[in-house]
Amino acid sequence: MRILYVVGTRPNFVKTAPVIGALRDRDPEGRHAIVHTGQHYDRLMSEVFLEELGVPAPDYMLEVGSGSHAAQTARTMERLEPVLADEKPDLVMVPGDVNSTLAAALTAVKMGIPAAHIESGLRSFDMTMPEEVNRIVADRFSEWLFLHSPEAVTNLEREGISGERMHMVGNTMIDTLVALEGRFRAAGAAAQQGVESGSYVLVTLHRPALVDGPLLGETVSQLAALAQQQPVVFPVHPRTRKMMEGLEPDAPGLHLIEPLGYLDFLSLLADAGAVLTDSGGIQEETTYLGIPCFTLRDNTERPVTLTSGTNTLLGLDPAAIARIPALLAERTGAPMQPPPLWDGRAAQRIADVILG
Ligand code: UD1
Numbered sequence: 288m289r290i291l292y293v294v295g296t297r298p299n300f301v302k303t304a305p306v307i308g309a310l311r312d313r314d315p316e317g318r319h320a321i322v323h324t325g326q327h328y329d330r331l332m333s334e335v336f337l338e339e340l341g342v343p344a345p346d347y348m349l350e351v352g353s354g355s356h357a358a359q360t361a362r363t364m365e366r367l368e369p370v371l372a373d374e375k376p377d378l379v380m381v382p383g384d385v386n387s388t389l390a391a392a393l394t395a396v397k398m399g400i401p402a403a404h405i406e407s408g409l410r411s412f413d414m415t416m417p418e419e420v421n422r423i424v425a426d427r428f429s430e431w432l433f434l435h436s437p438e439a440v441t442n443l444e445r446e447g448i449s450g451e452r453m454h455m456v457g458n459t460m461i462d463t464l465v466a467l468e469g470r471f472r473a474a475g476a477a478a479q480q481g482v483e484s485g486s487y488v489l490v491t492l493h494r495p496a497l498v499d500g501p502l503l504g505e506t507v508s509q510l511a512a513l514a515q516q517q518p519v520v521f522p523v524h525p526r527t528r529k530m531m532e533g534l535e536p537d538a539p540g541l542h543l544i545e546p547l548g549y550l551d552f553l554s555l556l557a558d559a560g561a562v563l564t565d566s567g568g569i570q571e572e573t574t575y576l577g578i579p580c581f582t583l584r585d586n587t588e589r590p591v592t593l594t595s596g597t598n599t600l601l602g603l604d605p606a607a608i609a610r611i612p613a614l615l616a617e618r619t620g621a622p623m624q625p626p627p628l629w630d631g632r633a634a635q636r637i638a639d640v641i642l643g
Contacts, residue, residue, distance in 0.1 A: 288642070289318040291376040293367065295326035295351075295387025297336055298460070298568045301549065302382040302405055304340040305462035305634035313638045320374055324363045324387040325350040329525060335548040340463065356386060356417060363390035371398050378403055378641065381425055382459075384418035384567075388425050396428040403431035403641070405459055408439025409567075409588035415496070418567075419588070433637055435459070435628065436591045456636035457628030460568055461575050465631030467553060476554035480542055482518045488611065489559040491566050493524035497583060502605055503527070506583070507534050509608035514540030516612055520555060522547045561615055563601075563608065570598045575625045579618060581611055595626045 290310060294303050311319050323345035327333045337344075349366040351359055363386065371379070371394060379395040381388045382405040395402040404425045411419050426432060426443060434440065435458040443453060477484050490510060492498055497506065510519050520542045523531065535543060547555065556562060556572060561579040564570065570589050573580035574596030585603045592598035599614060601607035628636075 288314055288378065289320075289374065289376045290378045290380060290641075291320045291322060291371065291374055292380045293322045293324065293387060293391035294345075294382065295324035295363070296383075296385045297327055297332055297549075298566075299382045299385060299387065300333075300336045300340055300342060301463050301568065302459045303380065304342050305459050305466065306380065306382075306405060306637050307342060309634035309638040310641065313642055318374070318376070320347070320376070321345040322347040322349065322367065322370060322391075324367070324390070325352055326359065326363070326385060326387045328352055329546070331546045331548065332525065339467075339549050351387075359386045360390045360393075363387055364394045367391060367394045368398070371395065371400060376400060378431075380405065381429070382406060384409070384422045384425070386417070386421065389421040392425040392428050401430040402428060403433065403637075404429035405433045405637070406435060407432035408434045408443045408453070409436065410438075410442045411586045411588040413586050417495070422588070431640065433459075433633075433640075435633065436589065436626065438590055454636070454640045455628065456640065457630060457633030458571060458626075459633045459637070460571055461625070461629040462631050462634050464553065464572055464575060467550060471550045471553035471557060474550050474554035476547070476551040477558045479551070480520055480544065480555070482520060482542070484558040485560050487518040487520050487559060488513065488561050488563055489555050490519055490521040490563045491524065491569060492521075492564065492583065493527050494565040494584070495526075496603060497565055498524075498527045498530045502603070503530055504534050505605040506608070507531065507536060509605045511536040511538035511541050513608055513611060514538045517560065518542065520544065520559075522552065522555075561611060563611065570596070571629075573597050574623070575629055577623055579615060581607075581614070583607070591626045596623060 351362040379402045381391045392402045432453045434455045518540045522544050563581045565583050570592040574592045580598045581601050
């Protein structure tokens, strides 16, 4: 089989690495070509991830870089089209919900090439999120839909998508986490940041709704206040770093650091007392690891992390950060079972479906 994998951003690499590995192992004679769109391009946002995940060097680098949604998506489509024309794949694999996902799914369908969507069926029902638009388009036009969450079936059925296209395979991001567990448990990232295991709140914030407007200043003030009670470690995404210029407070317990490689990040995540985030993937990783997660959004496309996980929605409200110590004290700490099929074997199931 000839398969082309299109990745562009940090979470794409994490979700696709095990799928590339499983399909290469099971079909070594096949063509497995990797296209990196270049949506993320800083070494810490891209190369370091590919190295740590053991992803082979991409066969194509499209170098689309940053830009408006239309410009980034259009550039990706324009540069991907000739690659698809040359490679003539039987299948284009697209993960997640970023602009690279949208561009790859659209380019493939317009060229009559079947696409497969990893992480299909998630919905926040919030059309102001760029990712929601990307998910809907990728699902509408992909022939194979790989699901990891029970509500995905209902969401897709509601959109009139036939059950034949849906395959409940489990969570490939958790495959990666399971595969890296020995290494990240030994990484000791908390000590490197000068914080004690279990004592700190790990923060990641990068969604436009939070960081591209006035809420960011208020958030930083709240984090500075929280840091007076317990250490706060915040690896700052480049989008957030740009918007934060001039806002950095002088708060000794607030560690504003560069983005981390994946092993160091997972090490900090696994040893955190709690996590504050607006990321989707981190809501899932904390659920699997049993770490309390507070999500600074009004909604989540991953409700399974609320019902069978450790996630709490705080709302898009920086003032809610002040509630974290009390919410942590109230937790019963009852052990949780991760959702079904979040077991490290999702990529094998995808290979079963594709190779039959
Ligand atoms: C993108 C995805 C988001 C995902 C996130 C993961 C879309 C619409 N958004 O958001 O769903 O959760 O990736 O991290 O696809 N930048 C750099 N270096 C880089 C990459 C970005 O400096 O390597 C800066 C640039 O200033 C850029 C900004 O970050 O303009 C935003 O990058 P972009 O890829 O447009 O969106 P993200 O916020 O990273």
